[in-house]
Amino acid sequence: MPRVSEIAGAVVTAPLAWAAQAIDPALRFWQRLTGQGGMAAFFLLPNMTVFGLFVILPLIFNFAYSMTSGTALFLADREFVGLAQFQRLLDCSDFTDPATCQEDQFLIAVRNTALFVVLQVTLLIVTATITALILNRELRGRSFWRAVFFFPVLLSPVVVGLIWRWILQRDGLLNAGMAGVGLEPINWLIERNWAFAAAIGVTIWAHLGFYTLILLAGLQAIPKDLYEAAEMDGTRPGRVFWRITLPLLMPNLLVVIVLALIRAVQVFDEAFVLTGGGPGTATLFLTQYIYEVGFASLLKNPGLAAAASILMGGVLVVLTLLQLAIGKRNEKRAKLK
Amino acid sequence: MTTRNLRAKGALAALALGLMSTTALAGDVRIMWYSDGVEGEVIQDLLNRFMEANPGINVILDNVAYKVVQEQLPIQLEAGEGPDIARVTNLKLLASHWLDLTPHLADPEYFNTNFGAYADWMREDGSSAINGFMTQLTLTGGFANQTLFEQAGVEMPGEGATWDDWVNAAAAVQASQGTAAAFAIDRSGHRISGPNVSYGANYIGADGKPAPVDAGTKEFAQKLVQWVADGKMLKDTWVAASGSTYRAAADDFVNAQIPFYYSGSWQIAQLSSKIGDAFDWVATGSPCGTAGCSGLAGGAGLVAVKYTQNAAEVAKVMEFLAQEDVVREFSERTLFLPAHKGVVEKGGLVWQTEDKNVGPALDVFIAASTQIAPNAASLPSWTWATVYYGALANRISQAMAGEMSLDDAFARIDTDVAEAVAAAGGN
Numbered sequence: 001m002p003r004v005s006e007i008a009g010a011v012v013t014a015p016l017a018w019a020a021q022a023i024d025p026a027l028r029f030w031q032r033l034t035g036q037g038g039m040a041a042f043f044l045l046p047n048m049t050v051f052g053l054f055v056i057l058p059l060i061f062n063f064a065y066s067m068t069s070g071t072a073l074f075l076a077d078r079e080f081v082g083l084a085q086f087q088r089l090l091d092c093s094d095f096t097d098p099a100t101c102q103e104d105q106f107l108i109a110v111r112n113t114a115l116f117v118v119l120q121v122t123l124l125i126v127t128a129t130i131t132a133l134i135l136n137r138e139l140r141g142r143s144f145w146r147a148v149f150f151f152p153v154l155l156s157p158v159v160v161g162l163i164w165r166w167i168l169q170r171d172g173l174l175n176a177g178m179a180g181v182g183l184e185p186i187n188w189l190i191e192r193n194w195a196f197a198a199a200i201g202v203t204i205w206a207h208l209g210f211y212t213l214i215l216l217a218g219l220q221a222i223p224k225d226l227y228e229a230a231e232m233d234g235t236r237p238g239r240v241f242w243r244i245t246l247p248l249l250m251p252n253l254l255v256v257i258v259l260a261l262i263r264a265v266q267v268f269d270e271a272f273v274l275t276g277g278g279p280g281t282a283t284l285f286l287t288q289y290i291y292e293v294g295f296a297s298l299l300k301n302p303g304l305a306a307a308a309s310i311l312m313g314g315v316l317v318v319l320t321l322l323q324l325a326i327g328k329r330n331e332k333r334a335k336l337k
Numbered sequence: 338m339t340t341r342n343l344r345a346k347g348a349l350a351a352l353a354l355g356l357m358s359t360t361a362l363a364g365d366v367r368i369m370w371y372s373d374g375v376e377g378e379v380i381q382d383l384l385n386r387f388m389e390a391n392p393g394i395n396v397i398l399d400n401v402a403y404k405v406v407q408e409q410l411p412i413q414l415e416a417g418e419g420p421d422i423a424r425v426t427n428l429k430l431l432a433s434h435w436l437d438l439t440p441h442l443a444d445p446e447y448f449n450t451n452f453g454a455y456a457d458w459m460r461e462d463g464s465s466a467i468n469g470f471m472t473q474l475t476l477t478g479g480f481a482n483q484t485l486f487e488q489a490g491v492e493m494p495g496e497g498a499t500w501d502d503w504v505n506a507a508a509a510v511q512a513s514q515g516t517a518a519a520f521a522i523d524r525s526g527h528r529i530s531g532p533n534v535s536y537g538a539n540y541i542g543a544d545g546k547p548a549p550v551d552a553g554t555k556e557f558a559q560k561l562v563q564w565v566a567d568g569k570m571l572k573d574t575w576v577a578a579s580g581s582t583y584r585a586a587a588d589d590f591v592n593a594q595i596p597f598y599y600s601g602s603w604q605i606a607q608l609s610s611k612i613g614d615a616f617d618w619v620a621t622g623s624p625c626g627t628a629g630c631s632g633l634a635g636g637a638g639l640v641a642v643k644y645t646q647n648a649a650e651v652a653k654v655m656e657f658l659a660q661e662d663v664v665r666e667f668s669e670r671t672l673f674l675p676a677h678k679g680v681v682e683k684g685g686l687v688w689q690t691e692d693k694n695v696g697p698a699l700d701v702f703i704a705a706s707t708q709i710a711p712n713a714a715s716l717p718s719w720t721w722a723t724v725y726y727g728a729l730a731n732r733i734s735q736a737m738a739g740e741m742s743l744d745d746a747f748a749r750i751d752t753d754v755a756e757a758v759a760a761a762g763g764n
Contacts, residue, residue: 071761073415099745105579170517170573171594190572192738277579279572280738284579292580295408297727301760 065306078303085307106308108281109289112196116285117264120200124260125253128208132215133245146216150209157206161273164202165189168274189275192282199271199283206270207263211256218252219245251330258323265315286312366396366650368639369410369420371403374606376472376671380658383667387657394650407583414642421645422654424472428459428638430723435459435468436641441652442467448659451678457718459638469640470659473673476702476709477531477601477632478623479503480608482510484616485596489513493619500532500560500624507597508569518571520597521586522561524578524734526726528599531633533557534713535626540725541712547721547754550747553628558733558743565737571595575734581727587611590618597621601632602702606672609692620698622705631710635717636676674702721758728753 068078092101175185268287277284294305413419414434507519538553564570590598623632668675
């Protein structure tokens, strides 16, 4: 006698089986006509349609918008201005001084983003590597600690921003604690350097678990016998790290660096909720600039926002190509081994 | 009937049911609504009453954040989409999207008589359309924490007191009570425009286009920057954000972190519910400058969207909500100043609150509405007002943060406004 689960399974899969049978003759005809390549194209079609509709098409529209001006939404109602929006973004008599630029806040956002990328990625990689090395050791409750470090990755970026805002604001938890032990409170989100440091620290906290996990996987793939041999030879721990761990972890590390770079260039949600781009424009990053100009500002300019996003996209394309090149090189090395 | 016929009819019935579940029914009226206080509950209550009396019309109230109305509604409207009715503050800039209700109203003259004074705030220049009505009038003005002033032994400045008088008095309270700052103003170009006008500012040029930043705006902006530098004005609202981001300082006033707060009449309900009996507070009206003691009038309007498929039903909803007794009830329960001429003239509003601070506060704002300077009175119906407000907030906060000099900020405001006007096709 069939079990209930088998009956339920048959009921669920029956419509799919009927659908498959219904299109089977058409598929066979298509395969005869186009061969295996045609079948691959057929199965890729749904995915490519979605990708085309939601990625490629908006990208094309974005290019078109970047060459128009006005506040109208429809392209047909917008005035074609060629590269004028790009010219406006890059119109600076001295690129070291935003005050000399027509779009001074664009240059400020670029500079802030560049500084953020350098500092955040460096600190993130160092911290993630150290954390992965610690979590790779035989610790009591190792799984628990791994979960603790990964937990912030599961949080919504807005939640992360709000939690840390609540901690760091003038009358927040941190200042309450400092006042409790007799320390002078600091206005973390109002002082320029502290606000910038807070943006870096919070984004590191939020993403550390993800990169640690990748590095941990890399560490666990390193053959144990190498460490045993080093131990038998009496090699110092520092030398073991520089000569064995780091070189063998390098493929993972490179992937992590490029991924972290891409993410850092796109920094927005946590930082926006935390600091709102302030104080002044101290934490105004490129994505927030685009958002402000395109959507939030009372002085909206969608064409200018589109042009800025294309310039930012250019940087991301370079980083993505770098990531692909590293991936391919790692693949080749793995094959050679 | 054959089996084939039955199947075909069954399929058609299923298709019809499917379509009904995904498309709006004729008779549906969707309202996009935001709330500062309790008005979301009040309007839902009123709409329920309307639907009981008009069973053929289903009104759906979408309660959204103010930011959604500010950022997403304009995009929906540009795309020819959006709700049937919306509660909006940015009325003039979006005027081309509002429906002229005149042909759908049973008595258009009723709207002209009772809401005509503010009709220009929401309609296109030169038009005589009836697009909706103001759900409430607002006026910018100050609030003082009376308890903190009393505890500090500082006398509150009286009628005719200047901005300097108020800030100095609040600074004395700050020094005595150890508050975070003496005062705060919401981070918004709109909020500082009343004070700017009080120092003689005029944003509107002879041709109706934005005029360059003048001496009045410069004088008050200089004061603001200096007050931030002196630690008298709370940094957390203006300095803490960039761009034209709006930030209110209401929570700092509610938490007794500032003895003086400049915002507006729409805060009264919120202050009442959040402060409760924690301390006594009073409305102060607008402090004076060299040219007057002006606040800036404004408010939220309920407007019909011209892309609606149910214009007749929309008009019925608007007619109901604009009725004198409904407006009176809405104002009394929400503690908002009414914009209905009949309600104002008859007076006798019974504010539905047990908070002893509320009635006098509303009276202060009603009295202050007589002191609105002409340059401020013309701003709500001026197309480029929001553009000007955005540039003011963006650049003055940069000067406050020490990123640029005030002179550079003024030059940037002029450039930003000119570029925004050009981008919008205003040349």
